Amino acid sequence: MPFGRFAEQNANHQGRSKPATFDFxxxxxxCGKSKHGKFRVKRKTSKKKVQAKLKETKEWLKINRNKxxxxxxxxxxxxLVGYYNYYCITDNTQSVNKFRDKIGYLLFKWLNRRSQRKSFTWDKFRLFLNKYPLPxxxxKVNIYNLRKEISYIL
Structure with a gap:
């Protein structure tokens, strides 16, 4: 799979608008660019992993909503702290923020299903989150500064 500094140019020659990506x-x-316009490999959370974690969370809430x-x-x-410890690296904060928002929505949805009457409006839920905030x-890790730190060690 063509990947690297010239992948965008090669993709344009082959009729694609963006270079290929891969999950690992x-x-x-x-492929992306730094603030200074230089080539940089960027990373974001895989869609499969996000969907699997959201599904697992939904199932857990479904079973334990009355606890x-x-x-x-x-x-x-x-x-969430465990999720952040693994996925909060450089260039991935937007994806992790979206995940946190979706977790908040799932909480709102399933806590409202604790009884036949709605427990929360969005305003009440925001007050609830002020009392019990999500992290x-x-x-957590700036992967581009690691190279500099390793070179000092060597």
Whole structure:
């Protein structure tokens, strides 16, 4: 598969608008450019992995929606922190933010199904999230600074 600095030019010659991508270790690797316009391999969370994690979360909420709210929110905090520790790398914060938003929507949906009456409106849910906040996204690993740190070690 053609991939690298000249992949975009080669794709244009072959009639495609974008170069090919590939999935590896839960990330989709694609060709991009840095802020300075130089070639850079960028990574974002693989769609398959996001969909699988959302499905797993939905199933868990479906089964456990009537449990204590403290237990539910504690489980989500731990789950999101683990997700962030793996997927929060350079160039992937937008994808992880979207995932966090979808988790928030699933929480809203399934917590509203705890009884026949709606428990939350969006305004009430925002107040609830102020009391029990979900962790925010932060880049855990800057993969482009790792090269510099490794070269100092060597």
């Amino acid at each position: 270790l839960g990330f989709t690797h694609y 204590d709210i403290h237990m539910i929110m504690d489980r989500f905090k731990r789950s 925010y996204v932060r880049v």
